[in-house]
Amino acid sequence: MLKEYLTVKEIVGPLILLEGVEGAKYNELVEVEFPDGSVGLGNVLEVEEDLVLLQSFEATSGLNIARTKVRFTGRGLELPVSRDILGRVFDGLGRPIDNGPRIIPDKRLDINGNPINPYARDFPTDFIQTGISAIDGLNPLVRGQKLPIFSGAGLPHSRLAAQIARQAGVLGAEEEFAVVFAAMGITFEEAEFFIQEFRSTAAIERAVLFINLADDPAIERIATPRMALTAAEYLAFDLDMHVLVILIDMTYYCEALREISAARKEVPGRRGYPGYLYTDLATIYERAGRIKEARGSITQIPVLSMPDDDKTHPIPDLTGYITEGQIILSRDLHRRGVYPPIDVLPSLSRLKEKGIGPGKTREDHSPLSNQLFSAYARGKEAKELAVILGEAALSEEDRLFVQFSEAFEDRFIRQGEYEDRSIEETLAIGWDLLRILPRAELKRVKEEHIRKYMDNMG
Amino acid sequence: MEAGVVVKVSGPLVVARDLPDPKMYDLVKVGKDRLMGEIIELRGNLASIQVYEETAGLGPGDEVISTGEPLSVELGPGLLTSIYDGVQRPLDVIRAKYGNYVTRGVEEPGLSRERRWAFTPAVKVGDQVGPGDILGTVPETKVITHRVMVPVGVEGKVSEIKEGEFTVEDVVAVVETPKGEVPVTMMQRWPVRRPRLYAEKMTPQEPLVTGQRIVDTFFPISKGGTACVPGPFGSGKTVLQHAIAKWANAQIVVFVGCGERGNEMTDVLLEFPELTDPYSGEPLMLRTVLIANTSNMPVAAREASVYTGITIAEYYRDMGYHVALQADSTSRWAEALREISGRLEEMPGEEGYPAYLGTRLAAFYERAGRVVCLGKDRREGSVSAIGSVSPPGGDLSEPVTQATLRVVKVFWGLEDRLAFARHFPAINWLNSYSLYLDKVEDYWRREVEPAYAELREEAMGILQREAELQEVVRLIGIEALSDQERLIMETAKSLREDFLQQNAFDDADAFTSLRKQYRLLRLIMTYHRLAARELEKGRPVEELIDLPVQEEIARAKFIPEEELERFDRLEEKVAEQLAGRASEVRA
Numbered sequence A: 001m002l003k004e005y006l007t008v009k010e011i012v013g014p015l016i017l018l019e020g021v022e023g024a025k026y027n028e029l030v031e032v033e034f035p036d037g038s039v040g041l042g043n044v045l046e047v048e049e050d051l052v053l054l055q056s057f058e059a060t061s062g063l064n065i066a067r068t069k070v071r072f073t074g075r076g077l078e079l080p081v082s083r084d085i086l087g088r089v090f091d092g093l094g095r096p097i098d099n100g101p102r103i104i105p106d107k108r109l110d111i112n113g114n115p116i117n118p119y120a121r122d123f124p125t126d127f128i129q130t131g132i133s134a135i136d137g138l139n140p141l142v143r144g145q146k147l148p149i150f151s152g153a154g155l156p157h158s159r160l161a162a163q164i165a166r167q168a169g170v171l172g173a174e175e176e177f178a179v180v181f182a183a184m185g186i187t188f189e190e191a192e193f194f195i196q197e198f199r200s201t202a203a204i205e206r207a208v209l210f211i212n213l214a215d216d217p218a219i220e221r222i223a224t225p226r227m228a229l230t231a232a233e234y235l236a237f238d239l240d241m242h243v244l245v246i247l248i249d250m251t252y253y254c255e256a257l258r259e260i261s262a263a264r265k266e267v268p269g270r271r272g273y274p275g276y277l278y279t280d281l282a283t284i285y286e287r288a289g290r291i292k293e294a295r296g297s298i299t300q301i302p303v304l305s306m307p308d309d310d311k312t313h314p315i316p317d318l319t320g321y322i323t324e325g326q327i328i329l330s331r332d333l334h335r336r337g338v339y340p341p342i343d344v345l346p347s348l349s350r351l352k353e354k355g356i357g358p359g360k361t362r363e364d365h366s367p368l369s370n371q372l373f374s375a376y377a378r379g380k381e382a383k384e385l386a387v388i389l390g391e392a393a394l395s396e397e398d399r400l401f402v403q404f405s406e407a408f409e410d411r412f413i414r415q416g417e418y419e420d421r422s423i424e425e426t427l428a429i430g431w432d433l434l435r436i437l438p439r440a441e442l443k444r445v446k447e448e449h450i451r452k453y454m455d456n457m458g
Numbered sequence B: 001m002e003a004g005v006v007v008k009v010s011g012p013l014v015v016a017r018d019l020p021d022p023k024m025y026d027l028v029k030v031g032k033d034r035l036m037g038e039i040i041e042l043r044g045n046l047a048s049i050q051v052y053e054e055t056a057g058l059g060p061g062d063e064v065i066s067t068g069e070p071l072s073v074e075l076g077p078g079l080l081t082s083i084y085d086g087v088q089r090p091l092d093v094i095r096a097k098y099g100n101y102v103t104r105g106v107e108e109p110g111l112s113r114e115r116r117w118a119f120t121p122a123v124k125v126g127d128q129v130g131p132g133d134i135l136g137t138v139p140e141t142k143v144i145t146h147r148v149m150v151p152v153g154v155e156g157k158v159s160e161i162k163e164g165e166f167t168v169e170d171v172v173a174v175v176e177t178p179k180g181e182v183p184v185t186m187m188q189r190w191p192v193r194r195p196r197l198y199a200e201k202m203t204p205q206e207p208l209v210t211g212q213r214i215v216d217t218f219f220p221i222s223k224g225g226t227a228c229v230p231g232p233f234g235s236g237k238t239v240l241q242h243a244i245a246k247w248a249n250a251q252i253v254v255f256v257g258c259g260e261r262g263n264e265m266t267d268v269l270l271e272f273p274e275l276t277d278p279y280s281g282e283p284l285m286l287r288t289v290l291i292a293n294t295s296n297m298p299v300a301a302r303e304a305s306v307y308t309g310i311t312i313a314e315y316y317r318d319m320g321y322h323v324a325l326q327a328d329s330t331s332r333w334a335e336a337l338r339e340i341s342g343r344l345e346e347m348p349g350e351e352g353y354p355a356y357l358g359t360r361l362a363a364f365y366e367r368a369g370r371v372v373c374l375g376k377d378r379r380e381g382s383v384s385a386i387g388s389v390s391p392p393g394g395d396l397s398e399p400v401t402q403a404t405l406r407v408v409k410v411f412w413g414l415e416d417r418l419a420f421a422r423h424f425p426a427i428n429w430l431n432s433y434s435l436y437l438d439k440v441e442d443y444w445r446r447e448v449e450p451a452y453a454e455l456r457e458e459a460m461g462i463l464q465r466e467a468e469l470q471e472v473v474r475l476i477g478i479e480a481l482s483d484q485e486r487l488i489m490e491t492a493k494s495l496r497e498d499f500l501q502q503n504a505f506d507d508a509d510a511f512t513s514l515r516k517q518y519r520l521l522r523l524i525m526t527y528h529r530l531a532a533r534e535l536e537k538g539r540p541v542e543e544l545i546d547l548p549v550q551e552e553i554a555r556a557k558f559i560p561e562e563e564l565e566r567f568d569r570l571e572e573k574v575a576e577q578l579a580g581r582a583s584e585v586r587a
């Protein structure tokens, strides 16, 4: 029998303070029975003597002090898992919402998981071909990596994430894969876009969806990514699958966290976000990777919208400090009609060096990408100069670099939403573009590669 | 044993009542899982405890037991090649016993109790010994001889000394002191928050050669010095730290992954056993100790991790070794401090950091230094401390960066603008500095090349001039520059691309000896000096740039260390080609 209390003392925003409680544990799951009989979930944020501070995952409207009942479950928040979660849709707290049968659990897993022992990790080294040149060519994704998309309001991050999910595959490999999708605070339409997308490609059979929409309880979002990653860990490390996890939109997750922090009157860090935001995000993002001797893996693509397109805002900033690189979308490219509008210069894949090269992609991949980066950087710099001083102020060379950077955006970065380029195609476009430049400027690529890959092209 | 009880749990902070005889910084065990924690505040009969493990499931009424001892590390043979968490639990052993995830309440000693080490005595019965004297040695790894020292507080006559194979718990010597016989083992314990003792501190002199050109030639750090590497995410802090851990001419490296990525530690773990130390020719791992408390591991243990690391570093220093201690990233340590302080409801200072942030940081870096060790032989050892700093938004005015800059002597400022252009290491050469430069220049003069310092200064001058000239170009255009100025721009570009840029992932480029750094710099500056002379003769700058030899200069960084004489030939070529054009013109 669960211990039940009617001793609510205060309700402040999403927080409930209870007194006279015996035996409550930190982070314990509770059931909150509303005066109307409905039941929501919550968990223990702090206990002091007989006082317990709870956060309610359900909106607290309708709660009152006199008739709210709280029951302590004696365990943490768990997700029941079995192979049957594939193809199912859950709410942000892991309850089925697709009218499907109940999950008969293989086991119940605490959604907070445990940190992977760094000694148990295996380094991600398998190149994932996404078919998108701006990613594969310059900022390649590697199996087991956490690579977020930094976006902004109105930018096509959903289309890009969906394209990655649709096209991603490891070269020469036929292995069991799955997609875990967690929506946090996004609109019905955005979520529906993904669901339709998964349906139309039949990927839905291999997908697990956790959906918390904009009008769902905000605090529930705190649990949603953890639900998703618990499912992912089960699929990857118990069932040996390669799992791609899409978390969208981490900004709303962080806002929920801020709401709790503000209600607790904690000393805020930057812009009102709690000082422990870094650590909190790390407990999500670090749940990606590979484990020695395990056959499955977890690759994470969190999506977040940068408030005001500001990369230094705490959410993208702290994310970038934890993840293994970032794909940044550019409003400027988007305005100019370039899809995908990936701003390649500030984008980065930290695992690039380990995932590409001879035997993995091609010997010229790394030097070619460095050359493209530096040439594009120089072209953009020259273009800015031209804006101030006029075209005439540019040297002959600089003009070529400007020409290069324009062609680069048009042919290398730009591609179709359903265009799936092989890595060879991507590299070939890169080499072809370099022909615009004087050969003496191609300092970052080897002469033999120039001869082999640039001169020999048709 | 009598126990206290938990009255409050708030994240990593637990408050306990009625602990018998609690002392500040005593280690305690909390709850039925006996989670490790440390007392950080005492008020009346209440003790606030920071717990090094996840506290979910703890609640009022749970038992708290005090060990009566401060958080300490075990010091002795077996530290090298180990990987520990922030409170010295061996992660390899934990994986073998408990699986792939770090579970709670695990108690594993830092040093193996089973492993036997070959002890060779260095003293005989009847010898008078005191703290720091070497009782004997153990070949800890192929490259490092572990020196077993008389512990602090023990002084007297050796009454027994052994030879042979022993575990760290076996007695290898007995010292007869005025207070009685003291058995000595190969293992010592030392509280991590207390600096280890030495005889005398000295100012750093010799450079810690890192093999990184911009560091060694432009902003060198000394053995026993302190340095910080601030930079926004992705600017190259970790890659630079790893490069230094790989190539520095330290004898021991202690690398603390403090609140950063798990994969980065894996990277080190997989790579170091494969890489060869350029000085010893043996795998790098043989001189390395890793502390890994990644971002998702408990924050309180993260707070402790830098102290665990530096205590181990000091211990090897005390044996007379030059040790490099690297912490990536100290900002995560500071954030752990902030989180605990917040839970204690302390009055926050700037940006929520506790008011004592500055003193704690200073105290940490003060533990670096070059010292005369305890012991009659007055051997010398050093700890060089290099900390990454991760300023939010890359803004250096934030509290952790500022507090760090007040204490460290070397500043390598990383800039995202350079990183975006894939100019690595992305150290900004205009605002970075080293306060050890004078001392290091003396060393260059003595040990490398008398003209090194002068060459460096000239090159630095050109880089600074470039920045000014870039302004002019930006406002008026390239035509506004004189021929002399155009040459400066050309040389500066060569300095940036052919000297400063160094690819950490290219086997041939990753490490450059001081001698080669000098030759490479001299090559570039030879071009500059000779071209400047030609300009004075009235030749136009167009004739002096785009020479074929410039492509060879660009590739000179790949010249193998064993073939430095090739630089002679290149310098000749520079002269020939600059003059060659001249004769063409005359003809």
Ligand SMILES: Nc1ncnc2c1ncn2[C@@H]1O[C@H](COP(=O)(O)OP(=O)(O)O)[C@@H](O)[C@H]1O
Residues within 6 Å of the ligand: A321, A348, A349, A350, A351, A352, B231, B232, B233, B234, B235, B236, B237, B238, B239, B240, B419, B424, B425, B426, B502, B503, B504, B505
């Ligand atoms: N010296 C270098 N040579 C080549 N690439 C580098 C170098 N330094 C940094 N990089 C690149 O920059 C990326 C980010 O570096 P990292 O050290 O992880 O940054 P930080 O620790 O500052 O976030 C690396 O993954 C690598 O691609």
Ligand SMILES: [Mg+2]
Residues within 6 Å of the ligand: B237, B238, B239, B260
């Ligand atoms: Mg880093």
Ligand SMILES: [Mg+2]
Residues within 6 Å of the ligand: B493
């Ligand atoms: Mg240039």
